[in-house]
Amino acid sequence: MSEATITTPPPVTGAPSEESVAPTLPVRLPPHPRIPRFFQGFGFSVSRKWTVARIARRYGDVFTLALPVFGRTVVVTDPMLAKQLFMANTDDVGNIQPNLSRVLGSGSVFALDGRDHRRRRKLLTPPFHGKSIKNYERIFEEETLRESANWSEGQAFETLEPMMRITLNAILRAVFGADGAHLDELRRIIPPWVTLGSRLAVLPTPVRTYGRFSPWGRLAAYRREYDAVIDRLIDAVQADPNFETRDDILALLLRSTYEDGSTMSRLDIGDELLTLLAAGHETTAATLGWAFERISRHPDVLATLVAEADTDGNEYRQATILEIQRSRTVIDFAGRHVYAPVFELGEWVIPQGYSIVVAISQVHHRLQEFPNPERFDPERFIGERPSTFAHIPFGGGTRRCVGAAFANVEMDVVLRTVLRHFTIDTTTAPGEKSHSRGVAYTPSDGGRVIVHRR
Template identity: 85%
Template sequence: MSETTIDETGIDESTIDTGADARRAGPAEPDRSPAQVRLPPAPRIPRALQALAFSASRKRTIGQLVRRYGEVFTMRLSVFGHTVIVADPALAKQLFMANTDDVGNIQPNLSRVLGSGSVFALDGADHRSRRRLLTPPFHGKSIKNYETIFEEETLREAAGWPEGEAFETLEPMMRITLNAILRSVFGADGAHLDDLRRIIPPWVTLGSRLAVLPTPHRTYGRFSPWGRLAAYRRQYDEVIGRLIDAVQADPNLDNRDDVLALLLRSTYEDGSSMSRQDIGDELLTLLAAGHETTAATLGWAFERISRHPEVLASLAAEADTDGNEYRQATILEVQRVRTVIDFAGRHVYAPTFELGEWVIPQGYSIVVAINQLHRRSQDFPDPDRFDPQRFIGQRPNTFAHIPFGGGTRRCVGAAFANVEMDVVVRTVLRHFVIDTATAPGEKVHPRGVAYTPRDGGRVVMRRRR
C-alpha cells in the first residue's frame, strides 16, 4: 500500500490528479465523477523556491511560468497555500461569475490589515448586504458632487510644482487623492483630517507591504512592523471615534451628502445599522484602497504620456474642450500596460469547483493574474505598445481588462476612481504644458500590493500662459 500524505491544508495529495500526470496517462474517463480532483500542471520547482519567487517578484515569476506552462497552472505559495494561477479571460469569467457559496474571498486577504469589519472580510450574504450600503456614495449623482473637490485638490497641490524642472508626480498624486477621498468621506476640512493626513500615508505604505507577507502570531512590540501598524491603527481609531461623534451630533446630518453621513444614516434590510467598529474599518478601507492605487495609476499616466508625444498632443487638445473620449481611452491603456494591482483571487469553499477542464478541491485558492490578462496578444495586438487608440469607439472585453477586479468583488469605488483620474489629468493639462521625454520608460517598482513607477513618474511641466 502506498503512503498517503496530508499536508497542513488538510488535502490528501494522493488523491490529486495533476494535468501533467493526466496527459501522460492518456485522456480522462468520459464518466469521471465531478468530485474527482484534477489540477492544472505544476512547476517542477521546490515549494519554498516557488513561494520565495512569488513574494520577491510576482509579475516576473508569473510571466515566466505562463510562458512555460500556459494560462493555468498550480503553485504552492507561503501566503495562500495551494493556489491555481489563471491567465485566461474565459476562466476568469467563470471564476468571477461563480456562485459565492462555492467560491468566496481569497484567504487571507486585506482584512488582515483593514479590520474584520471591512468589506474584504465579508462573504456571501453579508458581503452583498454591505456592498448595497457602500454603493450609493460611489455612483451616479453622488460622484458628480465630488468633481469640484478633485479639481480643487489638484490645483492646490499644483500651486507648488516646480516649473521647467523634473519632479516626481507620484507623491503629489498621493496627496491629491488622499485629500480628495478625505473630503469626500468626511465632507469638510479641519484638525481631525489633518490628523488623518499624518496617520494614513505611513499606515498605507506599511500595510501594503505587510499584506503580501505571512502574518506572525504576535506583533513583537512597537519596534516590529506589525507593532507599528497596530500603533497607527490605535491612533486612527481615536480620530475616527471623534469624527463619528461630531457627525452624529450635527443637526444637519440628514442633509449631508458625505460618505460618513450616508453610512451613519444607512440601514440593512432588517433595519439594523453598521456598528461603529464596522464603520471605522470600512472608512479605513475606503481611505487606503481609494487613494494609493488611484495615485499610482496617475503617476504612471504622466510617465507614459510624457514619452508619447502624439498621445500627449491629443490629450492637450481635448482638455480644452468638454470631451473626454481620448482621455478615458488613455486611462484604460495606462491601466492595461502598467497594471497597479496584479491579481484578484477567490477561495474554494465547495467540496470541488470545476474551472474549465480542471477540478479544484476545497481549500485551494484561485488567483487571476491580471497583468497577464492585460498582455494577451489575442485581446490586445502588439500588447507592449502604448496605444490609447485601441480603446476608441470600443470597450475592452469585460474579463480581459480588469484593473478593478471582477464579479461581485469588483472594487466598489471603481467609478469614483475613474472620474477622479479623468478630472486630475484634465485639470493638469488645462494649466500646464508637459514636456516630452526621450528617456527610457521607468521600471516597475513593487510597493507592497501596488506597483508604481520606480523613479516616481518624473516629468517636466511649464505653466500655460
C-alpha cells in the same frame, strides 16, 4: 497535471441514505512547475509579475503553485476562466484567504463573504454612483489646483507623491465632507499606515507582533490613533444639526440601515472608512503617476490629450486611462478561495481549500486580446473595445472594487486639470520600471516629469 478522487462526506448524524452521499468527483489540477516549493514561493514574494510571466510562458494560461500566505494556488491568465471564476456562485468560491482584512480589519468589506458581503455592498454602493460622483468632481479639481500651485517649472519632479496627496485629500473630503484638525491628523496617520500596510499585506502574519518596534506593532499603533480620530469624527457628525441632509460618505453610512433595520457598528464603520481611504488613495495615485510617466514618452498621445482638454470631451482621455491601467497594471492579482467540495474551472477540477488567483497583469498582456501588448496605444479603447474580462483593473464579479467609478472620474478630472494649466515636456528617456510597494506597483522613479505653466 494531477488527478485524484474526493468524496463529499455524509451527514454527521443518522445513517446516510443513498441520496445523501454525493457521487465521487475526479480532481484534475492544472500543471505545476518542476521547481521546489521554496523557490516558487520566493519568486512570487519577491517579484510576482516576473515569476508568473515566466511560468505562464512554459505552462500556459493556467497552472498550479505552492505559495506563502495563500498555500496551494491555481493561477489563471485566461479572460474566459477569469469570467467563470468571478461569476461563480459565491457559496462555491468566496473571498480569498487570507485577505486584506488582516490589515483593514474584520469589519471591512474585504473581510466579508456570502450574504454578509452582499448586504454590506448594498450600503456602500450609493455614495459611489450617479449624482454622488458628480458632486465630487469639484473636490477633485480643487485639490489638483491646490497641490499644483507650488510645482516648480522647468525642473523634473516626481508626480507620485503629489498625486498621493491629491487623492488622499479628495477621499478625505468626500468621506468626511469638510476640512479641519481631525483631517490633519488623518493626513499624518494614513500615508505611513498605507505604505506599511501594503507591504505587510503580502507577508505571513506573525503569531506575535513583538511590540511597537516591529512592523506589525507599528501598524497596530497607527490603528489605535486612527480609531481615536474616527470616534471623534463620528461624534461630531452625529451632533451636527444638519446630519440628516449631509451628503458626505460618513453621514450616509451612519444613516444607512440593513433590510432588518439594523445599522453598522462604529468598529465596522471605522474599518470600512479605512478601506475606502486606503483603496481610494494609493492605487489611484499610482495610476496617475504612471499616466504622467507614459504620456511624457508618447508625444502624439500627449498632443491629442492637450487638444481634448480644452474642450468638454473626454473620450480620448478615458481611453488613455484604460490603456494605462492595462499596460501598467497597479494591482496585479485578484483571488478567490474554493469552499465547495470541488470547483470546475474550464477543463480543471479544483478541490476545496485551494486558492484561485487571476494574474491581472498577464491577462492585460495577452496577444489574443491585445496585439503588440508592449505598445502603448489608447486607440485600443476607442470604438470596439476588448471584452469585459480582458480588462479588469478593478477585479470582477461581486467583489469588483466598489469605488471603481469614483477612481475613474477622479483620474479623469485630475488629468484634465493638469493638462489645462500646464504643458508637459516630452522625453526620449527609457520608461520607468515597475516598483512593488507590496500590494501596488508604482513607477520606480515616481513618474518624473518637467512642466511649465500655460
